[in-house]
Amino acid sequence: MTEPTDTDDFAEAGRKLFAGAADFVWAASRIDNLPPMEGVEIAFAGRSNVGKSSLVNALTGRRTLARTSHTPGRTQELNFFDIGGRLRLVDMPGYGFAAAGKEKVEAWTRLIHAYLRGRANLARVYVLIDARHGLKANDAGVLDGLDTAAVSYQIVLTKADELKGGALERRVGETEEAIRRRPAAFPAVQPTSSRTGLGIPELRASIARLLAERGEAP
Structure with a gap:
């Protein structure tokens, strides 16, 4: 199959990627309970209640694939989802939620850091x-x-x-400036809204491009 070569191609590849099957496959609360490293993984990280689960649902076009809650700290495990047999998407526990209790927050933090350091097939983290x-x-x-x-x-x-108004453009600009000198940061910041669909096609296209760069042509 021909690999996408331009923006429109990646947009269509991203649409097809997330239009297929999407299934929950694994939950890990300990680093020794992770699934085998198979295929390409991407992970979604962020502060508690930032909207990770909602974004997973918006990307896949499903309302309940990932559990959402108005209560911060609801996601307490690394949740793995299979996307069309071609990609694993990982919904990570939120960080920075002190009300969950110090011991539990520290356990989540250790799990997150151990996963990020030791996962050879992790292609990108979306923060x-x-x-x-x-x-x-x-x-x-x-x-x-x-x-x-x-x-x-x-x-x-x-x-x-x-x-x-122009508040979003300013936020994107200041965020890009803040990460400009960070060595592992992708330079472009992607604004999204799970409620309106803003930026969702562009994020799908970005993930399709990443797969192609890893040799996984759509």
């Missing part, structure tokens, strides 16, 4: 940032860890529909 608030100190700590581990990541702004 979700609430567009209304921008990068915070605990986000910067996660980015520092990804830079140190040389794990490729891209910033995805969630809830972007809630910024009006």
